[in-house]
Amino acid sequence: MRLSSVLIIAITFVAAAAVSVVAANFSVKLIEETSEIGVRDALDDAGATWAEVQADGLTVTLAGTAPSEADRFAALTTAGTVVDAARVIDGMEAEVADAIRPPRFSAEILRNDAGISIIGLIPTSTDRDIITDRFAAMAGSETPVADLIETADYPAPEGWEDALSYALVAMEQLPRAKVSVNAGRVAITAITDSAKDKLALEKSLKAAAPPGLRLMLDISAPRPVITPFTLRFIIDEDGARFDACSADTDKARTRILNAALKAGLSAQGRCTVGMGVPSPNWAQAVEQAITALATIGGGSVTFSDADITLLALEGTDQDTFDTVVGELENALPEVFALYAKLPETQAPDQGPPEFVATLSPEGQVQLRGRLSTENLRNIADSYARSRFGSDRVYTAARVVEGLPSDWSTRVLAGLESLSHLSNGAVTVTPDKLTVSGNTGSTDASGQIAALLAAKLGEAEDFEIDVTYQEKLDPLASIPTPDECEAQIKAITDASKINFEPGSATIDASTLGTMDDIAEVLKVCGELRLEIQGYTDSQGREEMNLALSQARAQSVLNELRARRVRTSTFEAKGYGEERPIQDNATEEGREANRRIEFWLIRPEPSAPERQTTLESIAETSDNGAQDGTEDAAGSNASEPSEDATE
Incomplete structure (x- = not known):
């Protein structure tokens, strides 16, 4: 169809x-x-x-x-x-336009005998009344507190509250100081009574600083008062050397040391700059006396304030001695008085009577030789026991007649000199007092020279042969924080801290490693240290982080159990962060499961950080041909803060 x-x-x-x-x-x-x-x-x-x-x-x-x-x-x-x-x-x-930039909050605190004043701009959130009440409590009811603080209604910047709280605590230890407070940074300028007080104050302030706070310390100590103002220079068969050296200015010290170098000083000379000089012409007089001693061929020259004692070597030519001494007497500045002596040559005999006190490295003291009276023996024994310990003194000295009238003074001065040594001996004879040994104090030789010059008088002959050993110095022997960190790393590299599988319990086989670390930390004193725990990448990240924190805390607890002061230590877990080897292999995972110890260092300011980054970039460019970087070394900058500075 x-x-x-x-x-x-x-x-x-x-x-x-x-x-x-x-x-x-x-x-x-x-x-x-x-x-x-x-x-x-x-x-x-x-x-x-x-x-x-x-x-x-x-x-x-x-x-x-x-x-x-x-x-x-x-x-x-x-x-x-x-x-x-x-x-x-x-x-x-x-975007909504930024609000007006907040102001820079800061405060300047000044404390001295006249009172306390504080000026600056602080956030409204900071409780001003607490600050003024704290300062009023420090100053007391009779000392004024000047409050010149202004406030601004802006949020407190990060690190502001910690810095201000630390400044309030620090001011309690600083009767004369200026403290500048900024967010995350505190600068302290102060003065102490002595170098010892300076070291103690610096240690205390650093230990109290919270992590992340940049602390700038400028603690000064006044020049020591030297009484009497002492100098002793010797030229003998062992060469030229100072037993003690004092100067009133740095320029005077340089002048004295240059004169000693011309006279034959070969080792590095040490001269203490202090107050108490008897004359502004001190350096001139010392320079002339050292030159005179070198001209006559040797001996010793001792200054005790304005009194000068020049002792020539036995056998020095009489005419030369008279000429040089006469020229020196006429050239010396006013105030200074010279006593010169040429020892007479004596025929050998059986030897003079003597008293000997020895101090062993273990602290044992032995007194032997001759003493003039029973009373002197009792005094010497009691004095030694009070200085060195009653259970450490053995007295074997005998009482004889015919000793010099000043024998007791020389014996007690010798024992007091011995107390300045860590180990050594003192020998007292009618003509000389000799002190020899080792010490951990750089000022021991000068202190002994000043002591003997004051006790024995200007005309007495004494000899000091004291050697400074750094290992005996309680301050110099303390390793630096960086050295402590390196020692601990060497221990953990040689014997790793292991834990039971999936647990924070330290494996019994590595408890010896904890003992070794504890011994290092006890010697190092107070450190701001972060104990870091790490895991491999197996398992859930949250579980690894919790496990690493628990393991770091377990290490901290073990150190506390070994009586290590851990108030400045922090335990922190980093989980699977910062792997040092590939986690795809068993060996790599084993290496990544670790404990590390790092100093907490202050973070640099923005300009300092930029300078550091530029320096690192330049170093990296220059060292690109040196091979790959140590993987563990890249963690050194991770902790937030030195110590020390």
Whole structure:
């Protein structure tokens, strides 16, 4: 049956309509994609990567948050260059303008005998009354507190409260000081009564500083008062040397040491700069006396304030001695008085009577030889027991007649000299007193010389042969924080701290390692130390982090059990962070399961940090040919704070 012509025409029109609809949809889709891609590319090229583009038919919608109104308008303009501006719909927002930049909060605290004053700008959130009450309690009721603080209603910056709290604690130890407080930083300028007090104060302030606080210390100690002002220079068969040396200024010290070098001093000379000089012409007089001693060929010259004793060597030519001494007497500045002596040459005999006191490295003291009276023997024994301990003294001296009248003075002066040594001996004869031995004090020789010059008088001959040994010095023998850190690393490298599988319990086989670390820390004293725990990458990250924290805490507890002071230690777990080897191998995972000990060092300020980064970059460029970096070494900068400075 044939279709009618009407039906054929209808079908033709329907087909044409369908084709038209499909073509229209395809055209619209093509326009949408072309418009969206074109606008997006144009915005990316213009740096407006924050803008979002959505095409819907012939319209293009822009969304997102512009950094500013100017950036929003620029984005609209850029889109209008790709499609007709009438087709662009603005759905963007602009960020709210930044608030006014907060001020720089700081405070200056000054404390002296006149009172306490504080000036600066602090946040309103800081309790001003607490600050003034703390200072009022420090100053007392009769000392004024000047409150010149201003406040600003802005949030306290990070590190401000810690810095201010630390400054309040520090001021309690500082009767004369200036403290500058900034967020995360405290600078202290103070003065102490002695070098010993300075070391103790610096140690106390560093130990009290919280982690992350940058602490700047400028603690000074006044020059010591030297009484009597003493100098002793010797030239003999052993060469030229100082037993004691004092100077009133750095310039005078240089002048004295130069004169000694010309006279034959070969070792590095040490001269203490202090107060109490009897004359501003001290350096001139010392220089002349040393030159005179070198001219006559040797002996000793001793200054005790303005009194000078010059003892020539036995056998010195009499004419030379008289000439040099005469010239020296005429050249010496006013105030100074010279006593010169040329010993007479004596025939050998069986030897003079003597008294000897010895101090062993273990602290045992033995007294032997001759004493003039029973009373002197009792006094010497009692004095030695009071100085060295009643159970450490053995007296084997005998009483004889015919000893010099000043024998008791010389014996007791010798015992007092011995107390300045760690070990050594004192020998007393009618003509000389000799002190020899080792000490851990750099000032021992000078102190002994001053003591003997004061006790024996200007005309007496004595000899000091005292050697300073750093290992005996209680301060110099303490390793630095960096040395302590290196010693602990050497121990853990040689014998790793292991734990029972999946546990924070330290394996019994490595408890000896903990003993070794504890011994090092006991010698090092107070350190700001972070004990870091690490795991491998097996297991869940949260569980690894908790396990590493528990293991670090377990190590800290073991140190406490070994009586190590851990008040400045921190235990922190880092989980599977910072692997030092590949976790894909068993050996790598074993290496990554570890405990590390790192000093907590202060973080640098922005300028310091930039300088450090530039230095590291320059070092890296220069050392690119040196091989790969030690993986463990990269962690050295991770802790937040030295100590020490």
